[in-house]
Amino acid sequence: MVPSDTLTITDNRTNRTYTLPIEDGTIRSMDLRQIRTSNDDFGIMAYDPAFTNTASCRSSVTFIDGERGILEYRGYPIEVLAEHCTFLEVAYLLLFGELPNEAELNTWIYEITHHSMLHESTRKFMEGFRYDAHPMSMLVSTVAALSAVYPQAKDVQNPANRLHQVKRLIGKMPTIAAMSYRHGVGFPYVYPDNDLSYTENFMNMLWRMVEPKYAANPVLARALDILFILHADHEQNCSTNAMRSVGSSLADPYLCVAAAAAALAGPLHGGANEQVLKMLDEIGSKENIPAYVRRVKEGHGKLMGFGHRVYKNYDPRAKIIKWTAEQVFRVTGRNPKLDIALELENIALQDDYFVSRKLYPNVDFYSGIIYQAMGFKPEMFTVLFAIPRTVGWLAQWQEMLTDTEQKIARPRQIYTGHRTRRFLPMQERETAGVVKK
Numbered sequence: 001m002v003p004s005d006t007l008t009i010t011d012n013r014t015n016r017t018y019t020l021p022i023e024d025g026t027i028r029s030m031d032l033r034q035i036r037t038s039n040d041d042f043g044i045m046a047y048d049p050a051f052t053n054t055a056s057c058r059s060s061v062t063f064i065d066g067e068r069g070i071l072e073y074r075g076y077p078i079e080v081l082a083e084h085c086t087f088l089e090v091a092y093l094l095l096f097g098e099l100p101n102e103a104e105l106n107t108w109i110y111e112i113t114h115h116s117m118l119h120e121s122t123r124k125f126m127e128g129f130r131y132d133a134h135p136m137s138m139l140v141s142t143v144a145a146l147s148a149v150y151p152q153a154k155d156v157q158n159p160a161n162r163l164h165q166v167k168r169l170i171g172k173m174p175t176i177a178a179m180s181y182r183h184g185v186g187f188p189y190v191y192p193d194n195d196l197s198y199t200e201n202f203m204n205m206l207w208r209m210v211e212p213k214y215a216a217n218p219v220l221a222r223a224l225d226i227l228f229i230l231h232a233d234h235e236q237n238c239s240t241n242a243m244r245s246v247g248s249s250l251a252d253p254y255l256c257v258a259a260a261a262a263a264l265a266g267p268l269h270g271g272a273n274e275q276v277l278k279m280l281d282e283i284g285s286k287e288n289i290p291a292y293v294r295r296v297k298e299g300h301g302k303l304m305g306f307g308h309r310v311y312k313n314y315d316p317r318a319k320i321i322k323w324t325a326e327q328v329f330r331v332t333g334r335n336p337k338l339d340i341a342l343e344l345e346n347i348a349l350q351d352d353y354f355v356s357r358k359l360y361p362n363v364d365f366y367s368g369i370i371y372q373a374m375g376f377k378p379e380m381f382t383v384l385f386a387i388p389r390t391v392g393w394l395a396q397w398q399e400m401l402t403d404t405e406q407k408i409a410r411p412r413q414i415y416t417g418h419r420t421r422r423f424l425p426m427q428e429r430e431t432a433g434v435v436k437k
């Protein structure tokens, strides 16, 4: 009797059948290698460009149900965490698996707060960038440069050392982000103020001018905290895959986070929020939306901030961000781009082109509108994504390093190039008709 949780495959090339175990809804790709036509045949591989149907790991950090629009961190629904927690509280949850008690949270806040300062050599490093350097380029480079400031971070097999670097990275990301902003506007850097909360201190380093003590608007500080919670982790997204892949070679966490932030910078990933604002600027008014949508449907560009590899329903984060936007606009005044965004969403959600492709607003569609209303320039939006996502990257990195099933990531390929060619001496090449691609 064949066990029920198995897959029976018949190789019609040999008429042989194989029975593979099904575990957690998956088959092990390596179980396919036994399917061969001869003893010197390499065996069957799975081919999955962009990993659209490949589980790369086991993880207990974040759960997403794309069909039902569900997002949970360590089992807690994102809506509950956004309503009741601070960002550092959620950071603790993601990294340690449980919500902290009051003593644990106070210790955690103290430790992160006391790792917010940057070494002066790092400040000088940042001063070397051109005045118009993109803040995301500055952030990626500066995080990588911290690898030189903390060489002991290379001992990634030491749990206490890993945790020390985790605290440093979480503490320093807002400082690096704020400095990349101040560099761009030509203002002097503002050093951390340990009396302030994580988000208030970030606002202090961004916006304090000559006042002796920065007083953050509590509504904006809370809105930023919620936005940080929403962006903290999202299971095996592109940048987390980069974090895990680079981390699998045992590179230090600064180099891993720099690689992950580099992936996040892409316009199809974390760079989308900046592209959404450029798209709304290009549309310009509600009257222009139908023509813009028509061009997208004809294949000219994408509706930035729409669509998702996993969510085939509304991104639960977008709903919370829309609510947060209303709170922010009560303080900053309404961003007129919100009206264009709402009308664009309304039109798209009734258009079969988008509905049939299950393209709904994602986390990036509304976040940029809030950030702009807060006073951030679009170039800063992905930096604002990278700060909280550093927690998710580090939680996933820790999980990868302690997973006994994991080892250095090294995918296979289907080779499509030439084989064993005769070498062409120079005098033969011009007449060989080699076409330069």
Ligand code: SDX
Pocket (backbone or CB within 6 Å): 233, 234, 236, 237, 238, 267, 268, 269, 270, 272, 296, 301, 302, 303, 304, 305, 306, 307, 308, 309, 310, 357, 359, 362, 363, 364
């Ligand atoms: C993030 O993975 C994560 O979790 C990411 C993230 C996180 O928290 O880490 O959630 C953050 O990156 C959100 C996504 C931000 N990116 C954008 O908003 C950019 C615009 N969106 C698309 O580029 C796209 O939707 C992706 C990249 C998000 C998802 O791409 P997929 O899953 O590879 O889907 P696809 O490109 O195969 O698209 C399927 C179809 C295609 O049409 P057909 O070829 O079938 O005719 O839908 C079309 C696509 O052309 N399509 C879009 C579209 N997104 C997909 N058409 C118009 N506008 C869009 N936005």
